[in-house]
Amino acid sequence: MNNKLLIVGTMAYDDIETPFGREKKILGGAATYIGLSASQFALDCALISVIGEDFEERHLNLLKSKKIDISGVKIVKGGQTFFWRGKYKKDLNTRSTMETRLNVLENFNPIIPENLRSPDILMLGNLSPDVQIKAIEQIKNKPKLIILDTMNFWMDNFRTQLDEVIAKVDVISVNDEEARQLTGEYSLVKAARLILELGPRYVIIKKGEHGALLFHEDQVFSAPALPIDEVFDPTGAGDSFAGGFAGYLTQNLDFSFKNMKSAVIYGSAMASFTVEKFGTESLVKYSSLSMFNRLKAFKELTNFEIEF
């Protein structure tokens, strides 16, 4: 029997413009990326989300074809799916949100089906802290690990609720700017230390093209991003990272620092796939052979010898 990963997050349609072109309506959303990424591992994976009637059958079928349980995805009659439009600058590191239509997300009340209430790992994708708390409260037995991804919007406007969620999770994943904003500390080492005091045992700080840092007690691990010829579309990189990280951990349920480091590398590998194409295209076409080659590339990229 496979271990169980439950993912709570958004499903969306995105309009994305990068220097390489524009796609006006492509599949997006945190839960989508996390699910597609996590589904590459040996596990039972289910999504809790909300979509409108406009959500296309072929996209639901895509998720099903990856053996993702979508029985917890609520389809709102007459509703429209959450929509996000973003535009990337030439450097692909800075993006502007051009338009956000919450649509069915506005009144999202997550209902976790009975048979999905005992996951081994609960992954909370970027969402309103209120929704994240509601999800946590429906879980029957304390999961072996709760992973939280969040972002600056919630820090600005819902800090009290966000702190409540942060106190309940084992792993928090934020980017460098968010870690600084959350703590008021510019030094990422100091910021991570303060976040660890808020409750989580592990802090992941994502640095985009510069990789990610994992903090636990007084240990630090630095994972590089794979240097790739051309970042095509960074959308979903963080969520693909979270999916690879959570998926790998669900497969083996080993939460030692050593294994968490491996999980960060798997997450980084999934993120490196995602940014090479528009939207979810790479994740959909993923092959385990390419994963093998990519993990080897990470090994070669970071391996060095020092004689003491």
Place this chain on the structure above:
Amino acid sequence: MNNKLLIVGTMAYDDIETPFGREKKILGGAATYIGLSASQFALDCALISVIGEDFEERHLNLLKSKKIDISGVKIVKGGQTFFWRGKYKKDLNTRSTMETRLNVLENFNPIIPENLRSPDILMLGNLSPDVQIKAIEQIKNKPKLIILDTMNFWMDNFRTQLDEVIAKVDVISVNDEEARQLTGEYSLVKAARLILELGPRYVIIKKGEHGALLFHEDQVFSAPALPIDEVFDPTGAGDSFAGGFAGYLTQNLDFSFKNMKSAVIYGSAMASFTVEKFGTESLVKYSSLSMFNRLKAFKELTNFEIEF
């Protein structure tokens, strides 16, 4: 008998302001940092530079105490030493040059003493490409390795001369913005590939708090920067890196990619010392025990296991 490293570069007095305070006149300059950093290794190290009569005896004695040969440092009668004043923003990643007084540097004509003209490794610190070429031309036998550090100022104003130098060196070290400027490519992978076509066999791209990348043929190595609690003063970090890199290589003269990777780690370790204090303070107080601990920290920071 020790192997020989010859360093050509500036010696200076700096006025540095960081969020932590200001030092109005401290020892600086590329050759100074490179020399102090390289002198930690088992080698014979000599500087080619120029200073004014204002250069303090105690600073010359400091260099001599580190067994650095300063017979090639010209003291200009009645001249003033090169002076630079810089101010760092709160994030310590961005700095403004507030004042530059070239002084004796303006007419610097490097004369390499006869006994220093056969180094194993020649390290060209950031300087006018014209001066760098004059130095190269005085070397008797082709050195086993020539390493070049340069910066955006020379790319903007002396591109032809700079290209001439670049074509003659084995290793070039620039930061990420400079790599982009030199090539017009935003992707560092593509930029490095173009720089390799200009002549050097190795390209180092420094990324400040995000570490450094080493490129050679189709291989890449990513070295992290050591996450430290507080960067105190980044001045000289790049030169300390170059000194550690060149010093380690001079010690063993092994230019395999494997050993070049180790050299990058030694360089990163030296840079991590420098940024922890104002100016050259850490380099001066350096102990080999702290190097041992720092190399161990780099190992722990980057080490991960993936089972295939």
